[in-house]
Amino acid sequence: MKRASQKPEGKPTRGKTADNRLRRVDNFVLLYESSLLTRTDGLFADSLFVDLGYGFDARTTLESAARFRRVNPNLKILGVEIDKERVEAALPFADDKTFFRLGGFNLPLKPAERVRLIRAFNVLRQYEEGEFIPAYEQLAEYILPGGLMVEGTSTPFGNVWAANLVRRVEPAQWSFEALVFSTNFHAGFEVEEFQTILPKNYIHRIVKGENIFHFFEAWKRSAAETAHAKTFGLKQWFSAAAGVLAQKGFNIDLHKKWLGKGYLIWRL
Numbered sequence: 001m002k003r004a005s006q007k008p009e010g011k012p013t014r015g016k017t018a019d020n021r022l023r024r025v026d027n028f029v030l031l032y033e034s035s036l037l038t039r040t041d042g043l044f045a046d047s048l049f050v051d052l053g054y055g056f057d058a059r060t061t062l063e064s065a066a067r068f069r070r071v072n073p074n075l076k077i078l079g080v081e082i083d084k085e086r087v088e089a090a091l092p093f094a095d096d097k098t099f100f101r102l103g104g105f106n107l108p109l110k111p112a113e114r115v116r117l118i119r120a121f122n123v124l125r126q127y128e129e130g131e132f133i134p135a136y137e138q139l140a141e142y143i144l145p146g147g148l149m150v151e152g153t154s155t156p157f158g159n160v161w162a163a164n165l166v167r168r169v170e171p172a173q174w175s176f177e178a179l180v181f182s183t184n185f186h187a188g189f190e191v192e193e194f195q196t197i198l199p200k201n202y203i204h205r206i207v208k209g210e211n212i213f214h215f216f217e218a219w220k221r222s223a224a225e226t227a228h229a230k231t232f233g234l235k236q237w238f239s240a241a242a243g244v245l246a247q248k249g250f251n252i253d254l255h256k257k258w259l260g261k262g263y264l265i266w267r268l
């Protein structure tokens with residue numbers, strides 16, 4: 001495993017962030033698998049949540065620290081940035097369980113440190129498509145078996161986002177568990193909007209013959225076929241469209257706890 005002293009792998013990119021931009025991502029993780037944040041069995045005891053590429057200041061990392069420590073007050077959190085100045089700007093907020101370090105896809109971990117969860121948001125969007133797989137392969141080396149990574153892209157204020165949910169399986173690789181879409185409905189409900197913020201492995205693949213293309217075609221048709229539900233509200237429309245999308249053969253999680261909150265989970 002590569003360790004802290006090495007040159008960070010990746011490239012500095014724009015550092016834009018916003019207050020509570022990733023709140024719905026964290027709320028999703030808490031609802032999806034809060035045990036990931038609380039478990040203390042085996043190597044999970046003391047393991048870290050890593051916020052990779054937190055941006056020009058540490059606000060999203062600190063907000064997540066507050067959110068996740070409601071379920072696990074002892075959770076250790078590591079913010080990683082490839083930009084030295086951004087690490088320096090964050091260091092005044094470090095404490096005995098909140099760390100900020102210079103690093104890249106080769107995470108700057110100390111020898112005994114393990115990772116339970118990685119969040120990488122609005123990071124890979126600025127890379128080339130060909131850099132996606134090497135970055136994922138690199139990150140898989142550090143996370144505990146059973147651990148998760150949520151890697152995705154959002155709109156500037158986080159109202160809408162899409163993310164890969166990947167689980168670390170043996171031997172040191174990711175299993176793509178789901179593609180998750182999230183909206184707080186502030187901008188209405190437009191399937192096309194999700195298309196513009198797809199993770200890097202999908203965004204260039206909206207072409208006939210690709211599964212993601214057919215998924216979006218089916219979702220748009222499902223939204224059109226259920227447009228009457230709009231009269232009962234956007235959440236009802238979103239849920240009705242998801243139901244019809246599932247009937248078209250896509251493995252959508254139809255539990256109300258997701259759809260009612262604006263999360264569409266396509267299980268892969």
Ligand SMILES: C[S@@+](CC[C@H](N)C(=O)[O-])C[C@H]1O[C@@H](n2cnc3c(N)ncnc32)[C@H](O)[C@@H]1O
Binds near residue numbers: 080
């Ligand atoms: C647009 S900001 C995202 C900030 C925050 N995650 C958000 O969603 O609001 C992307 C940040 O990722 C950092 N970054 C890019 N590649 C990285 C890498 N390989 N490792 C660590 N940080 C990286 C950039 O320096 C930049 O500050």
